[in-house]
Amino acid sequence: MRFLADGMLGRLARWLRLLGYDTAYENHADDLELARRARAEGRILLTRDRALAARKGLRALLIESEDVQEQVRQVVE
Template sequence: MADAMLGRLARWLRVLGFDTVYDEALDDPVLVRIADADGRVLLTRDRHLLRDLRPLRAHEVRQDDPMAQLVDLVHALQLAPPAGLFTRCLVCNTELPAPLPEEELPALLPFPRAQVPGPVRRCPTCGRLYWHGSHARRMRAALDRALPGWGTAG
């Protein structure tokens, strides 16, 4: 669970397939209650939250750069490389289902199917569409620079 200051880190964790709750509207006491009740590690940069609310499991994020935050977290929590990338919605954290059937794509895509490489997935919760375009290649490359070998998962 990531606090309001760690939205970009939460997205990177979701890219890696980690179930990451992030809602910038939640107050600190609510964050701690949810994290404790669900057995989650609360990720925060807020030392006061850690000192005053004392979550059961927490990690203080000290870096400013989201990729440096990710590397530190992977090492601190001894996270294993994922079996695959892009298995969760980056917006709402829902697990993405199997790719959509080809016959559904023309009505959903903003441009011709020929311009969309590979399979297309749709988040069942928020409806966002995902495919492996140039943005995914850039994200994989960034992961490989920060965590060698992780950008080639799945």
């Protein structure tokens, strides 16, 4: 699996990389650019933004916890 983490999930992106997951991180992109990049690169977008995660045609996972250990668990399970 390939992931793209939005600006709210930098720590999660770092942990996923350490665990061997192909994870890109985008700190300065708006929602449209994040969605475009995720689609273009075939990545699952990781976000805490409900509206962004609900966009049609976008593979996204809404990350609910603020705790990075729980976030990692949510992604890998």
